[in-house]
Amino acid sequence: DVVTTGTFGPMCSSGAYLNIGHSKPRIKLGGGRAYLNDVLAYTGLAAADIFIGANALPDDDPRNKVYPGEFNYGGGHVIEELVAGKDVRLEATAYGTDCYPRKRLETWINIKDLNEAYLYSSGISRGRCSLVQK
Template identity: 50%
Template sequence: WLNDVHAYHGNAAADCYIGCTRMADIRPFEYGGGHVIEDLVSGKEIRLRGNSYTTDCYPLAEVDTNFTIDEINQAVLLNPRNAYQRYVCAVNSSDKTLYTYMGKLLPKFGNAHFAGAGALSPLSNDPDYETIGIGIRIFLGGGIGYVIGEGTQHNPGSRFGTLFVKGDLKQMTPEYLRGVTYEKYGTSLFVGLGIAIPILNEGLAKKTAIADADLLTDVIDYGVPRRDRPKLRQVSYKEMKSGFIELNGKKVKCSPMSSFHHAKKIAETLKEWIQEGKFFLN
């Protein structure tokens, strides 16, 4: 356990994995793996508890100690599903409040939530993956990371591409790695990610000129409890970012799950790194 969050061990001795959505045994829904990762990169002490069978090589059956990120050889962030190209806009037609990974959805279309940075989303600027692929360097969590493959649920044909990314936690900062709690749903981790896209041809120049008005997604009714939920309409990121969407002839308040402030800051930081010779594409 790391800070009372169960950490998986099943490989080499002294190695372990902690999942950002794993909740603490003592304070579930308040603290989880994402918060442990934030505390770790903040330089805070992490409590390690463990128990196992004994062997001649490892005679100690239990351990209970504290450590910081500076006291361990490696700390690696491995995210198998990051940088969604776009995501849906969630609403709730039912007569009860829903607590979801898209936040609290009020009854009778009381609000709408969406995710993604719109025109600043890397995969929306390079939808054909001309420059984004295995091995490219990226901004990840305040440090430098890499794309190591396609992400889980990757579906570029439907404009729902994702990336599998990896980075050195020792370079990262809590400004871009934040543990998060979703009321009555669980815990997770907000991750700041940015990708530099070189303009190699006229086609890429056109693609990277995409605007929020050009990016569409579906308004999905989470109030219908089935896998294939109803699609109520299509909406642009421009409309969602305005703070309201129109639904059934009425204005519905619309809020982002993503931080546009941090998205712009990441883009500006990445630009500065490139200009100063601190960041290369590969």
């Protein structure tokens, strides 16, 4: 725990909040599903907001079916790639409304293009760190 806190590495309660801005036409991510590099992100926030947990896994990850699991890629890796300035694939689906008619979005996002990005580490350190804010 000391090493994790000292290096600010992803812990079980770490994650990143991202405001991706609005697409044209608009999509309401809240209530839909979103994946970043095939890793499920939480969309129950607002129209253009998602949260990716460090422990999030792709749907096809075997987890611990063959013990011990390998856990080769997940939310912590996605966060690391975003912080490093790499492009990350966003795939999202939503139910569509009159104000947010788009039902599907497939695009690449980069931390430089996000409206807001915050790294949360609410475990031991009980703090947060701003990644980028425009």
